[in-house]
Amino acid sequence: MSTTVVTGLGITAPNGLGTEDYWAATLAGTSGLGRITRFDPGQYPSTIAGEVSGYRAEEHIPSRLMPQTDHMTRLALTAADWAIENAGVTPGDLPEYGMGVVTAASGGAVEFGQRELQNLWSQGKEYVSAYQSFAWFYAVNTGQISIRHKMRGPSGVLLTEQAGGIDSLGHARRHVRKGCPMVVAGGVDAAICPWGWVPQIASGLLSTEDDPTRAYLPFSSEAGGYVAGEGGAILIVEDADSARERGAAQIYGEIAGYAATLDAAADSPQPSRLRRAAENALADAGLTPEDIDVVFADATGTPELDRTEAQALAALFGPQGVPVTAPKTMTGRLLAGGASLDVATALLALRDGVIPPTVHVTGPAPDCPIDLVTGAPREAPLRNALVLARGHGGFNAALVVRRPA
Template identity: 80%
Template sequence: MSTVVTGLGITAPNGLGTEDFWRATLAGESGIGPVTRFDASQYPSRIAGEVPGYTAEEHIPSRLLPQTDHMTRLALTAADWALADAGIDTSQLPEYGMGVVTSASGGAVEFGQRELENLWSKGKEYVSAYQSFAWFYAVNTGQISIRHKMRGPSGVLLSEQAGGIDSIGQARRHVRKGFPVVVSGGVDAAVCPWGWVPQIASGLMSTEDDPARAFLPFAADASGYVPGEGGAILVVEDADCARERGAERIYGEVAGYAATLDPAPGSDRPPGLRRAAENAIADAGLTPAEIDVVFADASGVPALDRAEAEALAGLFGPYAVPVTAPKSMTGRLLAGGAALDAATALLALRDGVIPPTAQVSAAAPEYQIDLVTGAPRERDLRSALVLARGHGGFNAALVVRRPVP
């Protein structure tokens, strides 16, 4: 049974909507800049990727505005766009045949912070009743499910940056069990003090104030990562069902998926990223030689970049496969990042072009990877490997394949 992606909805720091994002990504246009959603001047890290030009009132019904966070509004908008892109009218499908699986990190922290401030400064009478669920890490899944009456199997994956891939893998499981349509992927937004401080505490964030120098994955002068907001929602379907209903397009097949956990710190065992990649490639029925491009996790943290580069060189051979990190234009989007990379990989397969790693002139020589920089690289692409790592030792790998005509 083949599982395919028929719809994409993207809200990203360098593009609102799939085609705007894709145009900007191929042009190397970055959406990273100084934080504007709150006053970050007193924090050591002051750069982020923020979604531009988004006015919630233009996309979300007024009744939903009081009960939704910026994160959930972006997710609802992306889900609307993905379903429209897939040509799916949910009113024409059985409610219990459609599911929703998304990824999350810490939930709707901006909404939660505002209501807790009301509690501390004004009293419990000033706390919104919607605080009971609007902050919850499963809120995106719940609101998408309610809005589109999708009452089939639903869930949420909390594996930070790896979650977007994990959600797509879980969606494929549901499709294989007989549910024809699952909305999947992830959208996150934690550009607020409550979402900012825990990331600073990790010690992995860049403190560079120049947006062009703040996030340089695989570069010799990489200094950490830049957070961002946004992500992608994908419509995952059974291939036969998609063709029977006359789907206008199939972006690609979800051919392979795997997830691993890193060993405990201090262990002599190797990290689990390479094993996740190997297992996903095997799950797709392919060999490493049949992978045409890798969309890297690309941490921007030197030690983590080194570990990923060693895994890639060990699996494919030095400089053997093109590697790209378009998240250099968006920042790391927490639970939305891997879903956006998966969507980007599908667009790359569609158009036969590998987007560049912006701001980076070349990978550090010791990494021995063929990092695509400068300009897009045209290539006959049949399959792509997408990698992601989540804070806490999560690893996920996804293989997407060009659809068979």
């Protein structure tokens, strides 16, 4: 069976624009969390988010695309451009049907949709943009990336909420194994507007703390919910032989194992299947728990869900059996963009032999028996990393990435 590798990364995150800027900020413990500026959050109980600052769409997006794209899609197009450039790919030199696109989404371009609905209610249907017919759509990032780069190979979109970024990479690997040489995959999301904010508040999982340094403390005894963010990562996934034949600039790592499970309804007595997802991903990679050098945790930030994840890790690896980190404390949970950003971060950690910290958290709660990396980066010889993600609705996803030989 062919080996599937990652050859390019494109990152738009609250604490860094571009892969190396993001990675430097992450190792420095620089947080991108703060009071919301994209709208006035004063009337809402949750006011902190991870916003992508310093991004000027006009510098990255052609003027003809500006009227038909949402902030989310502009970030996604920019990340895809950077990933393609980073991989050293010239799409025009590759067969159009040999390049696919698989992205993750949570609910589509809600900021664009909110604006057009406001126009409809306040001014009438004549003032609603014709682009509303597709600009809001949950598959719009896949569509716009594929159109922009003439990628007509197998494509799709995964709607598994915050697990989607991993699921998109799992599906990309499937396409590569079936013969598609290259797939653009990952997730970029943005829902920091009233229409996107209210549903997250309604979930009861969003932090109401006003101090950015105290708002998102996963695995801590002071955990009180998560902070939402925007952005994510796009990755270039290729067949290893094809990548070498075209002279790929670098190989960040191999997608060695993938698995997904679905939990029963919230009121069911059945336990979470997160551990099973991790076990199945390890089996898919042909590895044992002893082979994993670091876990990038889902880190919901709510006591019950954190405890469930920590105990699943302790059962699989043993208490404090493997270093665990959640660098998303610097970005917030990015909806469909979060898991792919964690995978990109894991690949960078494997490349440089360093585990980024879980900032703002001093240590895990007594009922979370894990070796949580806090305070500062931890240098370590890293070969294999496990990345976990959970999405609202019971979605669990696990991905194993391996450092190239």
